[in-house]
């Protein structure tokens with residue numbers, strides 16, 4: 001079995017793992033990345049689409065994202081359209097002076113993998129039978145299988161960036177970890193279509209269910225509809241999807257929609273989940289490995305970026321300055337932002353979705369919340385700041 005010694009091992013090569021690996025590499029910290037899937041599988045995933053201002057600034061300054069200004073599309077905010085009511089803007093530009101950026105996670109992951117090729121990052125793909133030991137020792141070890149043979153690694157730190165179904169969270173003793181979770185009684189069915197998108201990212205509330213119009217490029221639109229959990233993708237042929245979306249969309253928006261055959265279709269269950277703590281010994285968790293938010297607030301990817309921004313600074317302080325204060329504070333600092341973002345995501349999910357079996361009063365109370373938001377600029381400012389992630393940076 002091949003033996004490797006390194007400083008940091010990162011488990012998971014999604015956005016969190018790859019951003020962290022590249023930041024450490026560029027700063028001269030030796031690291032190894034382990035990924036369960038093949039590169040092409042990771043790059044084929046269709047996921048998030050919106051970056052917060054602070055994430056855009058961080059990625060631009062880091063030099064990790066090479067196409068942001070070419071393929072990204074700045075956005076002043078997102079629109080909420082409400083059945084039989086005026087629509088409103090979550091006006092990030094007005095209330096924070098900053099802009100969101102429409103930049104698909106697929107573009108980001110492609111940029112990161114291209115940078116890892118340039119830097120020669122040690123990335124082991126199709127890893128299996130991963131065994132991690134000694135996270136509470138000074139030299140944790142990892143053993144795993146790859147198509148090119150078995151490896152044994154000794155390191156200083158293990159970073160769990162292995163997503164919502166990852167293994168690393170289980171390394172925190174059950175009696176010492178707390179997992180807060182909520183499962184929503186519906187999911188989002190998302191499609192990609194090679195059609196020009198509508199102007200505004202628009203969240204739609206309709207008595208029959210939520211919908212969302214967004215985009216991935218000038219001729220690549222992305223749409224979602226709320227769907228019951230007991231219906232799989234096979235229950236949603238394109239015709240039914242478009243009919244449902246156009247029925248839920250207000251007339252002025254529906255008229256903008258250019259329908260077309262879906263080139264990708266996926267069903268995402270909505271869940272909230274927070275793991276405390278995000279550190280145990282020399283194991284740190286980052287990204288979906290530590291938290292999940294319903295995509296309503298467009299926070300998942302942005303939280304992952306926020307985690308590795310904190311963690312990269314903390315690890316560099318350890319290796320370059322010999323100080324561990326930031327490492328010791330990581331879990332507390334990261335969780336503060338995680339809870340703020342989780343709360344926003346929950347608030348928007350409750351406001352914009354019909355909950356199956358809810359009493360009729362809930363729909364009326366939801367309408368009261370929306371009408372108050374329409375009329376109250378203080379509430380609009382708070383929502384815009386939370387949506388932009390400004391209130392918690």
Ligand code: FAS
Nearest residue numbers: 012014015016035036048162163268287288298299300301
């Ligand atoms: P990821 O899940 O992206 O990456 C984890 C990686 O770890 C994966 O590549 C996995 O293969 C690997 N891994 C797992 N176990 C391993 C093991 N034992 N060994 C090695 N590797 C292992 N967020 C938004 O902001 N907006 C959205 O619209 C949105 N839509 C989404 C739709 C779907 C269907 C899903 C699943 C998520 C969506 N998200 C969205 C959230 C998503 O973008 C995540 O927040 C983001 O991918 C987080 O990145 P990572 O933490 O790197 O986790």
Ligand code: PHB
Nearest residue numbers: 048049214295296297298
């Ligand atoms: C997306 O572009 O896929 C998207 C945008 C905003 C959200 C969720 C998803 O809240």
